[in-house]
Amino acid sequence: DSGVTQTPKHLITATGQRVTLRCSPRSGDLSVYWYQQSLDQGLQFLIQYYNGEERAKGNILERFSAQQFPDLHSELNLSSLELGDSALYFCASSVKVHPNIGTGELFFGEGSRLTVL
Amino acid sequence: GENVEQHPSTLSVQEGDSAVIKCTYSDSASNYFPWYKQELGKRPQLIIDIRSNVGEKKDQRIAVTLNKTAKHFSLHITETQPEDSAVYFCAATPPYNQGGKLIFGQGTELSVKP
Numbered sequence: 647d648s649g650v651t652q653t654p655k656h657l658i659t660a661t662g663q664r665v666t667l668r669c670s671p672r673s674g675d676l677s678v679y680w681y682q683q684s685l686d687q688g689l690q691f692l693i694q695y696y697n698g699e700e701r702a703k704g705n706i707l708e709r710f711s712a713q714q715f716p717d718l719h720s721e722l723n724l725s726s727l728e729l730g731d732s733a734l735y736f737c738a739s740s741v742k743v744h745p746n747i748g749t750g751e752l753f754f755g756e757g758s759r760l761t762v763l
Numbered sequence: 764g765e766n767v768e769q770h771p772s773t774l775s776v777q778e779g780d781s782a783v784i785k786c787t788y789s790d791s792a793s794n795y796f797p798w799y800k801q802e803l804g805k806r807p808q809l810i811i812d813i814r815s816n817v818g819e820k821k822d823q824r825i826a827v828t829l830n831k832t833a834k835h836f837s838l839h840i841t842e843t844q845p846e847d848s849a850v851y852f853c854a855a856t857p858p859y860n861q862g863g864k865l866i867f868g869q870g871t872e873l874s875v876k877p
Contacts, residue, residue, distance in 0.1 A: 691864050694864050704864070
């Protein structure tokens with residue numbers, strides 16, 4: 647158990663719909679990262695938050711948005727869903743990023759598997 | 764931005780043999796290079812990492828080497844066992860002012876045959 651909790655574990659929805667994926671980081675971790683893993687694909691970086699603020703953005707679609715709340719949990723919102731959005735969405739957290747060292751180990755949740763029909 | 768290339772995409776070895784996975788990165792300022800193992804249906808987990816001020820690091824049967832000049836790093840697994848079968852991802856971290864995110868390679872599916 648990594649200490650990172652993601653809900654829901656599985657989600658099946660239709661094209662055009664909107665879903666929200668939720669992530670609770672490990673206790674004390676300030677950084678939250680979202681990654682997308684499609685079939686036979688690697689881990690694509692979507693977005694990172696640090697203590698409530700957006701810190702870095704990857705190739706995240708405009709239909710996708712995220713936020714980190716004061717209690718440090720994060721939500722990833724996916725709208726106008728398309729078949730190609732079907733994937734495993736991972737949330738990860740890490741300890742405070744040290745200015746001189748950078749990031750350290752990412753602790754991944756079990757993922758939320760999204761199926762768009 | 765940072766780009767990480769990983770080879771090979773699949774690797775099959777006999778139990779007891781060694782396995783080597785190689786990655787190259789594009790941003791010479793990247794300073795942290797971890798390796799993650801993802802077993803089927805599971806979450807990625809860190810197995811070893813190396814920082815840019817170190818050339819080699821070893822942990823039992825696993826070692827990682829870094830060549831900053833060539834911008835490549837490699838994972839070496841010796842005396843492979845069936846439980847080493849998994850997908851392995853390398854990653855690189857751009858400088859802190861880019862958020863500390865990890866950029867992953869495409870993964871290598873390692874199969875260790877008994």
